[in-house]
Amino acid sequence: MPPQDPKEKFIRSLTESQNRLYGYVYSLLGNHHAAAEVLQETNLVLWRKLNEFRAGSDFIPWAFGVARFQVLAHLRDAKRARARFVDADLVELLHSEVAEQAVEFEEMRVALRQCVAKLPQSSQALVEGRYFRKLAIQTIADETERNLSAVKVALMRVRQALRQCIERQMAKENAR
Amino acid sequence: MNKEVLELIDAHRDGGLSAGQHARLMELLKNDPAARRAFVQEQMLEAAFELETPGNLEALPKPKPAPRRIAAAMLWQWAAAAAVIFSVGLGLGGFLTKQGQTPIAAEEEPLDDGIALLTQSADAVWKGERQPREGSILSSGKLKLESGLAQIEFYSGARLILDGAVDLELVSANQAICHSGRLRALVPPQARGFSVTSPQFKVVDLGTEFGMEVASNGTSTVQVFDGEVDLHSLDQVHRLLGGKGLSWAKSGERADFPVNPQSFPSFDDVSDLTKERSQQRYEAWQKWNQSLADDPRIAVRYDFESDAHALTDSGTTQSHGLIIGCERTNGRWAEKGALEFKRPSDRVRVDIPGSYDALTLTAWIRVDASPGRQQGLLLTDGYTEGHPHWQIAPEGSLRLGLRIPSSSKRALGTGYGSPVLFTPRQMGVWSLVATVYDRQESRVRHYFNGREVSAESIHFDQALKIGPADIGNWGVPFGRDKHPVRNFVGRMDELTLWKVALKGDELQTMYRQTRP
Numbered sequence: 001m002p003p004q005d006p007k008e009k010f011i012r013s014l015t016e017s018q019n020r021l022y023g024y025v026y027s028l029l030g031n032h033h034a035a036a037e038v039l040q041e042t043n044l045v046l047w048r049k050l051n052e053f054r055a056g057s058d059f060i061p062w063a064f065g066v067a068r069f070q071v072l073a074h075l076r077d078a079k080r081a082r083a084r085f086v087d088a089d090l091v092e093l094l095h096s097e098v099a100e101q102a103v104e105f106e107e108m109r110v111a112l113r114q115c116v117a118k119l120p121q122s123s124q125a126l127v128e129g130r131y132f133r134k135l136a137i138q139t140i141a142d143e144t145e146r147n148l149s150a151v152k153v154a155l156m157r158v159r160q161a162l163r164q165c166i167e168r169q170m171a172k173e174n175a176r
Numbered sequence: 177m178n179k180e181v182l183e184l185i186d187a188h189r190d191g192g193l194s195a196g197q198h199a200r201l202m203e204l205l206k207n208d209p210a211a212r213r214a215f216v217q218e219q220m221l222e223a224a225f226e227l228e229t230p231g232n233l234e235a236l237p238k239p240k241p242a243p244r245r246i247a248a249a250m251l252w253q254w255a256a257a258a259a260v261i262f263s264v265g266l267g268l269g270g271f272l273t274k275q276g277q278t279p280i281a282a283e284e285e286p287l288d289d290g291i292a293l294l295t296q297s298a299d300a301v302w303k304g305e306r307q308p309r310e311g312s313i314l315s316s317g318k319l320k321l322e323s324g325l326a327q328i329e330f331y332s333g334a335r336l337i338l339d340g341a342v343d344l345e346l347v348s349a350n351q352a353i354c355h356s357g358r359l360r361a362l363v364p365p366q367a368r369g370f371s372v373t374s375p376q377f378k379v380v381d382l383g384t385e386f387g388m389e390v391a392s393n394g395t396s397t398v399q400v401f402d403g404e405v406d407l408h409s410l411d412q413v414h415r416l417l418g419g420k421g422l423s424w425a426k427s428g429e430r431a432d433f434p435v436n437p438q439s440f441p442s443f444d445d446v447s448d449l450t451k452e453r454s455q456q457r458y459e460a461w462q463k464w465n466q467s468l469a470d471d472p473r474i475a476v477r478y479d480f481e482s483d484a485h486a487l488t489d490s491g492t493t494q495s496h497g498l499i500i501g502c503e504r505t506n507g508r509w510a511e512k513g514a515l516e517f518k519r520p521s522d523r524v525r526v527d528i529p530g531s532y533d534a535l536t537l538t539a540w541i542r543v544d545a546s547p548g549r550q551q552g553l554l555l556t557d558g559y560t561e562g563h564p565h566w567q568i569a570p571e572g573s574l575r576l577g578l579r580i581p582s583s584s585k586r587a588l589g590t591g592y593g594s595p596v597l598f599t600p601r602q603m604g605v606w607s608l609v610a611t612v613y614d615r616q617e618s619r620v621r622h623y624f625n626g627r628e629v630s631a632e633s634i635h636f637d638q639a640l641k642i643g644p645a646d647i648g649n650w651g652v653p654f655g656r657d658k659h660p661v662r663n664f665v666g667r668m669d670e671l672t673l674w675k676v677a678l679k680g681d682e683l684q685t686m687y688r689q690t691r692p
Binding site: 009012013016019022023026027028030032035057058060090093094097098101102103104105107108109112113131132156159160162163166167172 | 182186202205206209212213215216217218219220221222223224225226227228590618632633635636637660
């Protein structure tokens, strides 16, 4: 087989890194709409820099580097100054931890699915409603005929259980 | 983890941080690496939830038009970029659906809807989607044998020989429907009440042996060789004793029919023919095996044929394996040598030199226990960069695990997994597994029985090395008192390391030439 076209190889790497890049960008911005937008911008910049990418070097760290600058550019944009919590300092503070965890993002997603499946039925319904369907806590309370604070407490416990389960699951994965 | 941090993170996520809490959270993030780690984990979890949410693609903004300052010469690139973005969108969507459907079998109690087992077959050609092989577990549904002989054992204990062509429908462990063709049934006392239905009647066996044929003109005949059966039709029940036969035309016309047990293949016939075919296939394999003797593409090859205490490597490096615990047994064919891996101690120690830019791993294995945990096929010792872990993952997929090169102290794992292959259905069935690692093409592919089941780009480009490793186990995190149980449960009767990236058609040919 002839050596593969570098452009094709690049596109493939780019396509396969989409979820990890999303995890990276979202973790810095904390907003899904902004993260989706920055991901698209990042894709365009990566594509423009196609020729700068050295074949044989690792795509992911390079792409994360580009994504980081796109996040910062996004924050600099005056119109987006409303972004309250996140600022450039926080990005500087978090980006290396984010990069480290985003590399394992796909593994984490697998762990999440396995952990959700392990939850008792009622907790699964809670996760499904709150985190997948994005229902308001009040709506869940109404639907399940429970009071608001009971649902809040239940959600906190489920979240805790998921957190611990994912950590265990990934520790197992990493011991492979 | 610090409770305060988690509470602040929860409050932040729900949008309810006061100015004071905000300041406190920032302070914690600035000064405490554990707080940063926890905070990022929460963010990752949110991102993961988002990707699990159906319909999230609509949330992605449309690609933006190219900025005007781009020179005309670059326009083609922009067109291509737009295509990338588009395919990226599609890719993400495809990924989501695919992943969303991934069965998480390992986490649930395994369910088996099997009702019967294909125990023997000779020259069997199957038609349609179901292509059972010897050892296959069968669930309810149609089974079309175009030609050849096949023996089925129902969980109730009843046995059928199908004499192709036969169009059979399995209903339960106690019932089958013969739409057309010839079959012989042996119903031991434990399976009394087993029935086979023809277009005209239902034969309820009262413990015996009978033959049945549904001809193309719609006439059904039954011959009772021994014991007795009840023939249930719409309005009546006929009892038919041993030595009696009956034909029943579509028109409803009935007549006595002579009984001739020799007109149906017997259980001995099937068994003899199966043995003969098995021997022929084994001999064909031996020839193929010899043809690989001087194959320059082979780095290491274990054919499992010698009875020596070591597993002989017929490849160039002479990396013989030391057998620990495993018992010798037979492989794909009764004559073929194999090893059985059963206990957590069972393994073959090897030490394989070399560094590989391309590596193809092929093995014939019979998995005998639903994974549920990792089962090692070939695991390099420890967990170091460039040293692969070739294994069956808990959910039943084939996986090449690698450690990510990283300066971090935490061992970051990555890997290349296939879809789920080893379902309860696949237990006890021989299969050819192959994994191709190719740096030049930057791809990792998995093959199952000669068919490509997955392809992925190499995440971190690096040459592969084996060195000290275990076949069928994990050769230790040396120095630790306790280590995870990773042993393979099943049989292996061929394992080859090729220093080239074998192509799909080569693996398909290999499967056809070496299948049981």
